[in-house]
Amino acid sequence: MDRRAFLRKPASVLTAPAAALTDTAAYTDPPGQETVSRFANQTLPDVPRTNASLAPYAGTWGPVQAAHLLRRCVFGPTRAQLAAAAGSSLTQVLNGLLTAPAAPAPPVNVSATDTSVAIGQTWTAQAFDQNFEGVRRSSLRAWWLGQLLSDSTLQAKMWLFWHNHFVIELADVGDARYGYQYAELLRSQALGNVKQLCKDVTVAPAMLRYLNGNQSTATAPNENYGRELLELFTVGKGPIIGPGNYTTYTEADVQAAARVLTGWRDNSTTIQGYYTASRHDTTTKQFSGAFQNQSIPNGGATEYQTLVDMIFGQAETARYLVRKLYRWFVYYVIDATTEQQVIQPLAAQLQQNGYNLAPVLRTLLASEHFFDAVNVGCYIKSPLEFSLGLLRQMEVAQPTSSNVAQQYAVWDYYNGLTNLQQQYLGDPPNVAGWPAYWQTPQFNELWINAVTLPRRNQVSDALLTTTGVTRSGFQLIIDPVAWAQSLPVQTSQDPNLLIRAFVDVLMPFPLTTNQLAFLNDALLPGLPDFEWTDEWTQYLAAPTNTAKKNAVATKLRALLRVMLSQAEFQLS
Structure with missing residues (x-):
């Protein structure tokens, strides 16, 4: 293939309707690129967004700041993780984020097609066989996504960063064993030199x-x-x-x-x-x-x-790398002030540290610049950030390794979802990586278009149905009742406090009074607040009563369906 096709403007437009989320055949081929919307950036701003520097952040540390840090550093922090971070110090949270987890076991065979090894055993050291290549590559993609989903440290985000930087395409390499060796190389050195x-x-x-x-x-x-x-x-x-x-x-x-x-x-x-x-x-x-x-x-x-x-x-090598890191963790606009006050000093630090990455990440993520208000909630989530974040934040139950075939089938399904949203793990579109990280002046605006936004909504809507999505016998479903019930009673029984609790986890910044009123109406259309308090109290008194549970579940699903489709949920 022409790996430098990114130098030419895309001519293809996706015209096919969004595929049903239960149709695995729709995941065979990665989607193309839509033409750039006429509403997208035409130029980048040339005035300073902020004068905040790399000076250590010395402001308030609490839920808002902890949430901003975790949203940028992991794929969707849970409510428990947000609370734990808010109750710690910035230094403690960064120490945890920069501590990589133990190396995972390699991917395993989950297909009867691959007769080289038993189900549940790794294929990574077996001889190449074209007959098994397809199922091995699927296994590798599934395993890779599963590790990103389970990792709550910076390693996962940096693993994907390096995949987007030192790009290969699994389909072009044509040997899943090579792909695993590459993926493991990036993972093991994600926070290193x-x-x-x-x-x-x-x-x-x-x-x-x-x-x-x-x-x-x-x-x-x-x-x-x-x-x-x-x-x-x-x-x-x-x-x-x-x-x-x-x-x-x-x-x-x-x-x-x-x-x-x-x-x-x-x-x-x-x-x-x-x-x-x-x-x-x-x-x-x-x-x-x-x-x-x-x-x-x-x-x-x-x-x-x-x-x-x-x-x-060369000093410019350090500056080039730091600019990419900045766009990955902060924002895509690098104006002259940011170049002078953030990029240049970080690049100097990177060189002085012999290109060891962890100190540079710590400086950036602990800076007043990172926590400046203009850098909060300004970043459009990638498909992987959106999908994995949704699963983690809504605490969707996942299959365990006791049934690896089921586990890999679910992970493979998630890869299909992000593929439909135009980000396919293991196969960036070309050697330059995903355009949202380099294509000026649109950058991450490219993640949202007339094709991908409906597909994002389909993901959340499917998980919010009463039956969810079943893969290999495992039900994937958002349980809003269990989520609400895990809150303190005084919070869960008050519709406005309940909504704020959802907002604190799902949204990157506080919503306006009008937005909160709109969400209240989504939960209680045309009804007074006490209706929720009464129904919730009745459910708590009889949690096994199906009718009472369905009454509150229906309202919570309606609320979440609106929240997960809001523009704010697409932001980090």
Whole structure:
């Protein structure tokens, strides 16, 4: 496929109706891209959004601030997690977020099709077999999503960040074992050293295959990875100074990098990249003034490391990476003030720390800039953030590992949902990643369009029905009665306090008086508040009475159906 198609404007438009959420056949092919709405950004603002700097946040610490931090750092914090964070300090919460969980067990076989291993056993070390590739890839995607769903630390968000940064596409790599090795590499180093991760990705078999590094020889250097290493993975494009030449690198630098990277291949038995001296360009590689005219002599199997070290020696590499982190955690607009007061100092810190990521994340997430009011609730959730957040925040029961086939079927279903919303885990649309993180001036506005918004509503609506969604014999359903009953009685029996309790978890900022009144009417259409108090009290007195439970459940579902379709719920 043309992995650089992102350089051209999309021409295709999704015209098919949103598929029913129970139709698994609809998940076969990732959807295309809709043309950009005429209501989307046409330009970015050129005035400072805020003058807040990286100075440590010294304001109030409570539920509002804790919720903002957790919403940006995990896939949908639960009410219990929000309460625990609000009762701790900012430092304590960050310590927990930056503590990665133990490594998960590898994905397992859940299909009778794959006869290489028993159900429930991992396939990751088995020999490649094209007959099993489809079910193994489905297993990998399901496992990956399951880990994101269960992880309440920064590792999960950074795992997805690196997948969107050092992009591969599982469908193009064509070997699920390579995909697992790549996914595990990103997970294990998600909060670690960026420079080391770049070195490891460079010779990872999945990347060698995806960007044709395994075909690159001294007589025919392949420029694909060398180009993306500079343009997308490290130093980025600076201002253009000539055809193919930028202030940060030139076309000659791409060619020199390609020669450095010759000689690497992938071994489908060991599932590793390996070096072949006879295929390597042994000449000295000369780089341009963008790299201080440095040259790299023949270094054999370690020469690629010298190249990465040289690139990471450039201050612009740190700035490029920090800008991507900023857009991931804060907002997509980086004006001149933010560049000077946030990006530049963070980039300097990243370099000074030898590209260790955790200190930089701590500085950003503990800053007055991060907690500034303009940066709260301004970020449109991605499909994964929306879907996984909905499941976690509404505490939808999940199958356990006691039935792995059921568990993976449910995770596979979730992948289908996000695929319909135009974010398919394991397969970004091209080597640049999902456009919402780089396409200016729209950025994350691209997640919401005439196709994807109805599909988001379909997800929440389906889980709010009286029967929910059943996958492999497991019922996925939002139980609003249980959620409300877990609140203090004085809260749950008062319709306005109940609504505020839902708002505190689901919305990124307080709603207006008119909005709260609108939600009250969704719960009690045309009825006085005491009607809810009476019905709720009657239910609590007889919780096994079906009629009384249905009476309150119907009202709560109506409330949530409105809340989960509101614009505010799409924001973080």
